[in-house]
Amino acid sequence: MTGESLARFVELSLDGVDVVFSDNYFDLPAGRTVELISPLPDGWTVDQARKALRVRSLYDSFAL
Structure with missing residues (x-):
């Protein structure tokens, strides 16, 4: 994945299932x-x- 601007504390998930990614909660x-x-x-x-x-990402925590 690539970001156009800084993304803090990026988190990935799949709807409906528990998975473990190689990294989670990272800055991009x-x-x-x-x-x-x-x-x-x-x-x-x-x-x-x-x-x-x-x-x-952290941004989504504050976005309405």
């Missing part, structure tokens, strides 16, 4: 790219995981 500086991995939940396709992926 503007213009930097990070690569994260996670095993697919049993019976899931990559497309299902993409659709269920949620990305949140």
